Amino acid sequence: MKILVVSNFYPPDCMGGYEMGCRDAVEALEARGHDVLVLSAAPRGPVPSEPKVRRALRLTDIWDEYSFREGSLDVARLDQVRARQIDAFNVHALLDAIADFQPDAVYLWMTIGIGGLGLLAAIEHMGIPWVWHLMDDVPSMLCRVDHAVVPALAREFERIAEQGSFLACSRRLVDEIDANGPRLLGRVEIVPNWIAGPRRSSRKNYKTDGILRMVTASARLDRRNGKGIDLVLEAAALLRERGCERFRLDVHGLTVDPWFEDFVQRRGLAGHVRFQGAIPREELRERFVDYDLFVFATHAREPFAFAPLEAAERGCVPVFSDICGNAEWFVHGVHCLKAARTAPAFADALERAFAPDFDLANLGRRAAAVVRRDFHLDAVVLKIERALAKAAQRARNRKGTAEETYRAALLAEKLAAIWIYESSLPRSA
Amino acid sequence: MASRTIAYVTPLYFGDESYIGGGERYPLNLARGVAEATAGAFRVELISFGAGRAVREIAPGVTLRVLLAARPPRNPLDVVSWDLPEMIARADLVHVHQAYTRCSETAILVAAQQRKPICLTDHGGDSSSLGRGLGMIEMVDRIVAQSDFAASLFPKTKTPIEVIKGGIDAQGFRNDENDPRPRDRVVFVGRLLPHKGIDRLIAALPAGMPLTVCGRAVRADYFAYLKTLALGKNVTFVNDADDNAILDLYARAFAVVLPSVREDCYGNVYQAPELMGMSLLEGMAAGAPGLGARTTSIPEFIRQNETGFVFDDAEDLSTKLRLLAENPALVARMGREASRVVGRDYDLRAVGSKLADVYDRMLRRFEASREAAA
Numbered sequence: 001m002k003i004l005v006v007s008n009f010y011p012p013d014c015m016g017g018y019e020m021g022c023r024d025a026v027e028a029l030e031a032r033g034h035d036v037l038v039l040s041a042a043p044r045g046p047v048p049s050e051p052k053v054r055r056a057l058r059l060t061d062i063w064d065e066y067s068f069r070e071g072s073l074d075v076a077r078l079d080q081v082r083a084r085q086i087d088a089f090n091v092h093a094l095l096d097a098i099a100d101f102q103p104d105a106v107y108l109w110m111t112i113g114i115g116g117l118g119l120l121a122a123i124e125h126m127g128i129p130w131v132w133h134l135m136d137d138v139p140s141m142l143c144r145v146d147h148a149v150v151p152a153l154a155r156e157f158e159r160i161a162e163q164g165s166f167l168a169c170s171r172r173l174v175d176e177i178d179a180n181g182p183r184l185l186g187r188v189e190i191v192p193n194w195i196a197g198p199r200r201s202s203r204k205n206y207k208t209d210g211i212l213r214m215v216t217a218s219a220r221l222d223r224r225n226g227k228g229i230d231l232v233l234e235a236a237a238l239l240r241e242r243g244c245e246r247f248r249l250d251v252h253g254l255t256v257d258p259w260f261e262d263f264v265q266r267r268g269l270a271g272h273v274r275f276q277g278a279i280p281r282e283e284l285r286e287r288f289v290d291y292d293l294f295v296f297a298t299h300a301r302e303p304f305a306f307a308p309l310e311a312a313e314r315g316c317v318p319v320f321s322d323i324c325g326n327a328e329w330f331v332h333g334v335h336c337l338k339a340a341r342t343a344p345a346f347a348d349a350l351e352r353a354f355a356p357d358f359d360l361a362n363l364g365r366r367a368a369a370v371v372r373r374d375f376h377l378d379a380v381v382l383k384i385e386r387a388l389a390k391a392a393q394r395a396r397n398r399k400g401t402a403e404e405t406y407r408a409a410l411l412a413e414k415l416a417a418i419w420i421y422e423s424s425l426p427r428s429a
Numbered sequence: 430m431a432s433r434t435i436a437y438v439t440p441l442y443f444g445d446e447s448y449i450g451g452g453e454r455y456p457l458n459l460a461r462g463v464a465e466a467t468a469g470a471f472r473v474e475l476i477s478f479g480a481g482r483a484v485r486e487i488a489p490g491v492t493l494r495v496l497l498a499a500r501p502p503r504n505p506l507d508v509v510s511w512d513l514p515e516m517i518a519r520a521d522l523v524h525v526h527q528a529y530t531r532c533s534e535t536a537i538l539v540a541a542q543q544r545k546p547i548c549l550t551d552h553g554g555d556s557s558s559l560g561r562g563l564g565m566i567e568m569v570d571r572i573v574a575q576s577d578f579a580a581s582l583f584p585k586t587k588t589p590i591e592v593i594k595g596g597i598d599a600q601g602f603r604n605d606e607n608d609p610r611p612r613d614r615v616v617f618v619g620r621l622l623p624h625k626g627i628d629r630l631i632a633a634l635p636a637g638m639p640l641t642v643c644g645r646a647v648r649a650d651y652f653a654y655l656k657t658l659a660l661g662k663n664v665t666f667v668n669d670a671d672d673n674a675i676l677d678l679y680a681r682a683f684a685v686v687l688p689s690v691r692e693d694c695y696g697n698v699y700q701a702p703e704l705m706g707m708s709l710l711e712g713m714a715a716g717a718p719g720l721g722a723r724t725t726s727i728p729e730f731i732r733q734n735e736t737g738f739v740f741d742d743a744e745d746l747s748t749k750l751r752l753l754a755e756n757p758a759l760v761a762r763m764g765r766e767a768s769r770v771v772g773r774d775y776d777l778r779a780v781g782s783k784l785a786d787v788y789d790r791m792l793r794r795f796e797a798s799r800e801a802a803a
Contacts, residue, residue, distance in 0.1 A: 121542055125541075125542065125544075150511065151511065152511035152512070152513075152514050152515070155514060155515060155518075156514055156539075156542070159518065159543065400544075403567075404541065404567070404568055407563055407564060407565070407567065407568055408538055408541050408542060408568065410563050411534060411537075411538050411559065411560060411563050411565060411568075412538055414559045414563070415531065415534060415535060415538065415559065418531065418559070422500070422502070422503065423500065
């Protein structure tokens with residue numbers, strides 16, 4: 001198959017697991033003999049060029065908080081529209097890629113920042129079959145204007161979505177999308193996230209020297225991102241209060257919130273907690289073999305993080321909050337530990353693992369086995385491939401031209417801009 | 430066959446709570462004509478906008494749906510509603526009335542995205558250049574123009590243009606032959622706006638000849654100017670006539686005049702002061718000879734010396750007015766012919782039938798292309 005992949009970022013330019021997952025999938029599909037072209041945004045810093053990666057889209061960097069804070073409100077609102085709803089420049093680039101590459105199917109990934117709603121509408125208008133891999137609540141984000149889902153946009157999304165297929169990494173993600181705004185009325189298949197690459201050896205000995213070695217990780221250490229690193233630290237503090245001193249907790253990620261280091265100092269955790277900074281994913285994956293537990297007190301909106309899987313592969317037992325997407329794939333006490341998303345509940349789970357009679361090794365072995373068997377990309381890619389093939393074979397009863405599609409995109413962009421301009425003007429009497 | 434739904438999208442609708450103008454009455458007449466001519470095969474949803482939602486059946490087979498305007502726009506022609514996509518989704522075909530407004534641009538965009546067949550008719554409203562600059566008319570499947578002149582105003586396009594002239598309720602304006610009234614005056618009916626050229630009519634009006642100017646005084650300054658011009662002449666202004674009063678006026682007219690101008694008395698230039706001229710046709714339907722300025726679409730609707738006269742200037746207008754005033758037999762002959770031609774060619778049922786044929790062809794073609802693609 002000829003597969004056109006559309007993603008806002010593409011490694012080495014990336015924000016997190018979504019884009020890295022995209023690259024994994026691209027490489028796996030190529031390895032299975034498919035012809036894949038990646039259409040992504042111009043990177044936020046220099047990256048080497050790759051023959052099958054066309055970085056021709058314009059990124060509206062709504063994650064650049066400084067620029068947003070310093071800029072005018074109207075420009076920020078326009079940027080939000082361009083990032084989420086429509087960027088005619090990007091529709092043009094997409095149409096070019098479609099004309100050149102003639103894909104059998106488009107495989108969509110994260111499309112915030114590149115006018116994802118308009119891109120989806122353009123693909124649908126052109127009658128190109130598509131599959132969208134969801135690892136976040138992107139549909140509702142695309143239908144938001146001024147922080148609220150616009151029902152009319154959501155309904156239009158649904159009309160378009162009826163024609164396509166979705167792969168979603170967890171049931172809770174699908175439920176969240178359905179609850180927030182546009183429902184996924186097309187075909188939805190739940191496909192788990194994965195580990196990729198050669199299978200790695202796993203940990204053999206646990207609690208060596210009687211010390212429980214724990215790790216937690218997030219791209220950014222920021223209490224606002226909901227990853228729960230703060231809860232993990234609070235749980236660690238509770239452990240100490242309960243007399244459990246023989247543990248070590250390594251925290252990986254870029255610190256952007258001084259609260260974390262301050263908390264460690266205030267609660268006397270300096271001898272137990274080490275901030276490791278941000279390290280490359282591959283390096284972290286190598287290090288997981290050194291830990292007994294991966295502590296992941298993430299929020300309910302977590303669709304399905306990659307890092308706990310990669311930890312589990314190395315026998316590092318995941319301890320999940322019981323409401324996150326990862327938790328629905330693993331059995332408590334068999335492959336993982338689950339806890340309510342509170343510091344005391346996590347402290348209870350960690351304390352349990354501390355107990356001399358708690359068989360952490362067995363848990364780690366089972367976790368590693370299930371991840372290697374069911375969550376390796378070698379297995380998951382077959383499902384992705386099947387979804388793309390099914391989409392490509394679907395009869396399309398309507399096909400638009402590139403000319404009319406681009407004209408519509410330009411019109412939509414201009415109408416949206418005027419709408420923003422007008423809404424910022426004082427009302428006349 | 431199941432009834433098909435045609436969505437007519439118009440920024441304003443004919444009514445006191447929206448707007449009273451030809452651009453609003455025309456879609457309403459077409460809707461009635463299509464529904465009546467097809468006896469239920471086509472239903473028309475007249476979609477417009479207001480401060481609150483409303484739905485009402487305004488004629489057999491014609492429903493007015495007033496959508497909640499998303500935000501009061503600076504120009505009422507730029508009104509949009511978040512409800513519009515849902516309404517368009519329910520339609521089999523979308524006919525957008527007014528070409529160059531943000532309302533129409535939005536409707537065309539939504540309909541194109543939803544892959545609905547799109548028909549477009551312009552009524553001269555012009556509030557947005559976005560679509561024009563982008564060649565938006567290429568996004569529609571068919572343009573329907575109400576005159577050759579209206580058709581000529583569209584830029585060169587690949588979109589087929591159908592000219593379907595007329596669209597007035599000729600039956601409703603037909604004179605009651607059992608109740609003949611003396612045809613003793615000149616009549617103008619329309620909004621009192623400078624581009625209508627009423628000042629020119631009053632200036633050309635021979636001394637003593639009765640003229641009734643009937644219409645809403647939209648601009649106070651122009652109305653004051655008209656009243657000044659009318660001093661010493663036999664001019665009556667009627668600003669609040671209802672339908673019956675207008676019928677009565679037409680029945681008493683020996684000439685119904687449409688003196689529209691391209692350049693008004695203030696020096697303003699209009700590209701399209703008349704795309705059809707509904708009041709002229711209505712007066713003619715009522716048996717009055719038509720007297721129209723040789724400008725824009727007006728000559729297309731008058732058969733010179735048969736159904737009325739086309740005049741070139743004020744002197745010519747005066748001459749033709751005197752000729753008709755002095756020749757009741759000519760008035761009767763021309764009036765009969767005018768009523769016959771307008772009733773046959775420009776009545777909304779005849780026009781509705783032609784329009785339904787256009788819709789039918791569009792829908793058949795659309796369905797065939799869908800089947801071919803599938």
